Amino acid sequence: xxxxxxxxxxDVSHMYGKGALEKQVLFDxxxxxxxxxxxxxxxxxxxxxxxxxxxxxxxRSAQKGSVKVLGQExxxxxxxxxxxxxxxxxxxxxxxxxxxxxxxxxxxQMALQLGGVTGRDAGDRIATVLQRVGLAExxxxxxxxxxxxxxxxxxxxxxxxxxxxxxxxxEPTASLDKQSGRDVVELIQDLAREDGSAVILVTHDNRILxxxxxxLHLEDGRMKSLSEVVSEGTSRMxxxxxxxxxxxxxxxxAFSFALARIAYADSEVTDSERDEMRRILHEVAKLxxxxxxxxxxxxxxxxxxxxxxxxxxxxxxxxxxxxxxFLNSLYAIAQAxxxxxxxxxxxxxxxxxxxGLTQSGISASD
Amino acid sequence: xxxxxxLGWLQLKAQKLRLVAAIMGITxxxxxxxxxxxxxxxxxxxxxxxxxxxxxxxxxxxPKTDFxxxxxxxxxxxxxxxxxxxxxxxxxxxxxxxxxxRNPVDPSNARNILAIGFDPxxxxxxxxxxxxxxxxxxxxxxxxxxxxxxxxxxPVRELxxxxxxxxxxxxxxxxxxxxxxxxxxxxxxxxxxxxxxxNFLRILPTRKRSAIDxxxxxxxxxxxxxxxxxxxxxxxxxxxxxLTRREFMDLEIQYWNKTTPIGYIFAFGAAMGLIVGLIIVYxxxxxxVQDHLKEYAxxxxxxxxxxxxxNVVLQEAVILAVLGFLPGMGIAxxxxxxxxxxxRLPLDMSVQSALGVFVLTVAMCAGSGMxxxxxxxxxxxxxxx
Numbered sequence: 001x002x003x004x005x006x007x008x009x010x011d012v013s014h015m016y017g018k019g020a021l022e023k024q025v026l027f028d029x030x031x032x033x034x035x036x037x038x039x040x041x042x043x044x045x046x047x048x049x050x051x052x053x054x055x056x057x058x059x060r061s062a063q064k065g066s067v068k069v070l071g072q073e074x075x076x077x078x079x080x081x082x083x084x085x086x087x088x089x090x091x092x093x094x095x096x097x098x099x100x101x102x103x104x105x106x107x108x109q110m111a112l113q114l115g116g117v118t119g120r121d122a123g124d125r126i127a128t129v130l131q132r133v134g135l136a137e138x139x140x141x142x143x144x145x146x147x148x149x150x151x152x153x154x155x156x157x158x159x160x161x162x163x164x165x166x167x168x169x170x171e172p173t174a175s176l177d178k179q180s181g182r183d184v185v186e187l188i189q190d191l192a193r194e195d196g197s198a199v200i201l202v203t204h205d206n207r208i209l210x211x212x213x214x215x216l217h218l219e220d221g222r223m224k225s226l227s228e229v230v231s232e233g234t235s236r237m238x239x240x241x242x243x244x245x246x247x248x249x250x251x252x253x254a255f256s257f258a259l260a261r262i263a264y265a266d267s268e269v270t271d272s273e274r275d276e277m278r279r280i281l282h283e284v285a286k287l288x289x290x291x292x293x294x295x296x297x298x299x300x301x302x303x304x305x306x307x308x309x310x311x312x313x314x315x316x317x318x319x320x321x322x323x324x325x326f327l328n329s330l331y332a333i334a335q336a337x338x339x340x341x342x343x344x345x346x347x348x349x350x351x352x353x354x355x356g357l358t359q360s361g362i363s364a365s366d
Numbered sequence: 367x368x369x370x371x372x373l374g375w376l377q378l379k380a381q382k383l384r385l386v387a388a389i390m391g392i393t394x395x396x397x398x399x400x401x402x403x404x405x406x407x408x409x410x411x412x413x414x415x416x417x418x419x420x421x422x423x424x425x426x427x428x429p430k431t432d433f434x435x436x437x438x439x440x441x442x443x444x445x446x447x448x449x450x451x452x453x454x455x456x457x458x459x460x461x462x463x464x465x466x467x468r469n470p471v472d473p474s475n476a477r478n479i480l481a482i483g484f485d486p487x488x489x490x491x492x493x494x495x496x497x498x499x500x501x502x503x504x505x506x507x508x509x510x511x512x513x514x515x516x517x518x519x520x521p522v523r524e525l526x527x528x529x530x531x532x533x534x535x536x537x538x539x540x541x542x543x544x545x546x547x548x549x550x551x552x553x554x555x556x557x558x559x560x561x562x563x564x565n566f567l568r569i570l571p572t573r574k575r576s577a578i579d580x581x582x583x584x585x586x587x588x589x590x591x592x593x594x595x596x597x598x599x600x601x602x603x604x605x606x607x608x609l610t611r612r613e614f615m616d617l618e619i620q621y622w623n624k625t626t627p628i629g630y631i632f633a634f635g636a637a638m639g640l641i642v643g644l645i646i647v648y649x650x651x652x653x654x655v656q657d658h659l660k661e662y663a664x665x666x667x668x669x670x671x672x673x674x675x676x677n678v679v680l681q682e683a684v685i686l687a688v689l690g691f692l693p694g695m696g697i698a699x700x701x702x703x704x705x706x707x708x709x710r711l712p713l714d715m716s717v718q719s720a721l722g723v724f725v726l727t728v729a730m731c732a733g734s735g736m737x738x739x740x741x742x743x744x745x746x747x748x749x750x751x
Contacts, residue, residue: 059748060748083671084669093664093751101379101381102371102376113370114670202751
C-alpha cells in the first residue's frame, strides 16, 4: 500500500453551463481518502454527489481546486491523462451497465483486456473473480438471462477483476431489493477490504450506511457534518411522528426516559444486558424491532453524556471552545424568560460541575 | 477464446433480425451495382463486336461517321491512295447499311438488319467467314447470316441446321442464306448479314460502288501501325479519318458512353445502387450505435479510447460488407447467366469486376460507418453515472 492518500481533494468547485446559465454545483469540497477505507457519499438528488464522483473517476476534468487521484492531478487534465486514471479505477454502475451482447465472462474480459491481460492468465483471473462474486456457474450466460442481483454481481466482478486501487460505486443497490442490496454492499465491502482498495459509494439508501468507515454528506454542493445531517433528519422525523401519531410518540418517549433512568442507576450496561432489554421490549412491550432500536439509541444518547463524566479527568467531555459555547448557551437559555433566577444559577453550576467544566473565563450573566 | 473480444461482430450477432435485414439490403445494393456495371461493360464489348472480328491494322472512315451502324460514305479512291504507301499490304473496301429484313416464315414481319458488303477477293473477314462461305457470296443474291442474331428474324438458324434451304427478302430483293457466321447482338444492332460488294449493291441499288463506308488497311508483317498511320495521314486530305484498331474501337465506345445517354444511365444506375447501399448500411449502423450509446459510454468510463469504439463500428461495417457481398455476387452471377441467354449480350462476371465491386462495397460500408461515427463523438462517459 502506498502511504499517500489515494484520493486528495482540495477546494474543489465545479460549474455547469456557460455565461448567464452558469450554475455552480460544487463548492470548495476537500477530503482525503486512503486505501482500505470505505467512504459513503450521501445527499439528496441534485446535491452534486454524482458530479463529485465523476470528477474523482476522471470522467470529466476538474475546473477549480485540486483533484489528485493516485497521484495524478486532474485539474484541467487532458483526455490522455483522464483515460490513464480511468483504467486504474473499478466502476460499479447503478444499472450494472453490462454489455448485452457479451456473456458474463466476456464482460469481465473487456475490463481485463484493458489491463493487457490475455491468454490463460486472463481465463484464470476471470474464473477466480466470478467465483468470488458467486457467479461461477453463470460464466457463459448473457446479462439478459440473469436476475438484477446477479447482474450487479457481474458488474462488481468486472470492476474488481483488475484489482483496482480505487473502486467507485454509484447507487449500486438502487435497482435491487433489500436483501440483494445488502448482499451486494457486503460483497463490495469484503472484496475491497481484501484488496485494500479505497471505496467511494454513492447512495441514498440509508440501510447500507453502516458499512462505511466514513460518511460524507453533500447538500447543494457543500459538504455537511454528520452531526448536522443526523440532527436535521432525526428532528424532522420526530416532528412527523409527533404530528401524525402522538400516542406512539409518547409511548416511545416514556420508554426512552425510563430506560435512561435504568442506565443511570447501573452505570455499566453490558452487551448481554442490552440484548435482554431488546428482547423484553419486543416481547413484553410489544414493540417492533425498529422501534426497539430507536428507544435504545435515544436512551443511549443520555447514557453517553453520563458516561463521559466518569473519566472526565483524563478526557474532558468537551474541548475548550465547545465548553465555552455550552455554558454560554445555558446562561442565555436561563435568561430567555427575562431574568436568571437563583435556582437556575445553582442548577447551571451543578451541571457544569458534573461535566467537569470550569467557569474560568466565562462571565456569569447578571 | 482468450484473444481480444470481437465486439463488433458480437454486437451484430446479438441482433439477428437486424443483421439479416442489413445483409439483405447490402446484397440488394451489390446486385444492383453488379448488374448496372456489367450491362455497361456488355454494352461496350458488344458495341465493338465487328471492330474486333474484322482483320485490319488501320481503319479508314468518314469524319462524319460516329458509330458503325450509321456510317457515312467516303470516296473509295482515298483507300486506294493508302495502298501506295510503303508497308501497306492490302486495302479492303467495306459497305455497310441497315436494311429491311422480312422474316422468311412470316413475311409480314419486317425488321432492320445490318448488311455488310466487301470484295471477297480481298482479306479482312477471315475470322467471320470460312473459305467456303467467301466463295458462296460470290454467287449473286447469296448472303451469310449471323446465327446469334435475335430470334425475331425468324427460325433461320434452326432451318439451316436442319439442312433446309432458306431465303428471305432484304429490301424487297429475295436472297438465299448460304451459311451462318457468329458475332452476336449489341445495343444498336439485332443481327447482320455479310455478302459481297456486288450483292450489297444489288440489295441497295441507289448506292454507288465508289462511295464506301469503311476501308480495312492491312499492313505488312513487322510494320508499326502508328508510324504508317502518321505517314498516310500527312499525305492524304482530311476528308477521311485513319484510325488504329484501338482508336476505331474507342470511337464506337465513346459514342455509346458519351453521346448517347445509355452509358450514363448505367453508370447512374450503379451509382444509385451504391447510394441505396450507403443509406441502408448507414441506417443500420446508426441505429446500432444509437442502441449501444450507453454501453459505449460505459466502455469509455472504463478507459477505452474513442479509437477503440471507432474500430468496433468499422469492424461492423466490414463484416456487413463481406456478408452482403457474397450472396450479392452469387445472385448477380445467376442473373448474368440467365440474362446472357435472354439478351445474347456478353454478360459475364470477370474476377476483376468482382474485385472492383467488392472494394466498392467495403468502401460503401466503411463510408456509412464513418457517418454513423459522428454520433459516437457525442458519447460522454460522465453520462453513465
